[in-house]
Amino acid sequence: AQSVTQLGSHVSVSEGALVLLRCNYSSSVPPYLFWYVQYPNQGLQLLLKYTSAATLVKGINGFEAEFKKSETSFHLTKPSAHMSDAAEYFCAATSGYALNFGKGTSLLVTP
Amino acid sequence: NAGVTQTPKFQVLKTGQSMTLQCAQDMNHEYMSWYRQDPGMGLRLIHYSVGAGITDQGEVPNGYNVSRSTTEDFPLRLLSAAPSQTSVYFCASSYSTWTANSPLHFGNGTRLTVT
Numbered sequence: 001a002q003s004v005t006q007l008g009s010h011v012s013v014s015e016g017a018l019v020l021l022r023c024n025y026s027s028s029v030p031p032y033l034f035w036y037v038q039y040p041n042q043g044l045q046l047l048l049k050y051t052s053a054a055t056l057v058k059g060i061n062g063f064e065a066e067f068k069k070s071e072t073s074f075h076l077t078k079p080s081a082h083m084s085d086a087a088e089y090f091c092a093a094t095s096g097y098a099l100n101f102g103k104g105t106s107l108l109v110t111p
Numbered sequence: 112n113a114g115v116t117q118t119p120k121f122q123v124l125k126t127g128q129s130m131t132l133q134c135a136q137d138m139n140h141e142y143m144s145w146y147r148q149d150p151g152m153g154l155r156l157i158h159y160s161v162g163a164g165i166t167d168q169g170e171v172p173n174g175y176n177v178s179r180s181t182t183e184d185f186p187l188r189l190l191s192a193a194p195s196q197t198s199v200y201f202c203a204s205s206y207s208t209w210t211a212n213s214p215l216h217f218g219n220g221t222r223l224t225v226t
Binding site: 006009018036041043044045049051066081091097098099100101102103104 | 115125142144146150152153154155156159161167170203211212214215217218219220
């Protein structure tokens with residue numbers, strides 16, 4: 001099964017600052033990779049996904065992620081944080097029927 | 112669009128009681144799954160189904176049963192609830208049984224407490 005590690009369970013940024021959420025995967029074969037966002041008391045929503053078509057993937061709400069095979073990473077970034085970005089973010093990977101999630105990173109945005 | 116509907120939203124059980132968490136989707140999705148979310152643990156897959164009549168175990172299946180008699184419904188059964196099953200449960204579905212091809216659509220969750 002694909003294993004996903006998210007570095008940092010909590011990240012705090014100022015409004016307008018760069019957002020960087022880290023995700024590394026463990027696999028000898030690059031999996032399909034996803035970032036999901038969860039707002040309080042809601043289910044998860046897809047932000048973006050990597051399926052080998054392009055290493056830089058753009059998602060919704062200004063987020064993007066870059067797949068780096070040499071680093072087995074798929075970090076999520078946004079140039080300028082907005083208060084509404086405060087949420088929990090999950091990296092996930094699959095090579096088949098089971099989508100495996102990381103433990104999540106809670107993003108706090110301060111004014 | 113209703114999407115993925117989970118009922119109930121909240122439930123409190125006593126140890127040893129049984130119950131069924133309901134999940135229904137109206138998108139004609141073949142793939143359905145159940146996850147549990149615990150603090151610091153992320154989401155862990157309990158069971159999944161790639162079509163009516165077909166189910167399989169995920170990472171943490173013990174203590175849970177599922178069945179898939181129709182495309183629309185995928186109930187999760189707790190036969191004898193334990194405090195370790197206190198969690199938030201999410202049902203998710205997707206168009207493709209190959210989860211790389213289509214995103215998961217999540218319900219809003221069922222918050223279960225077992226005392």
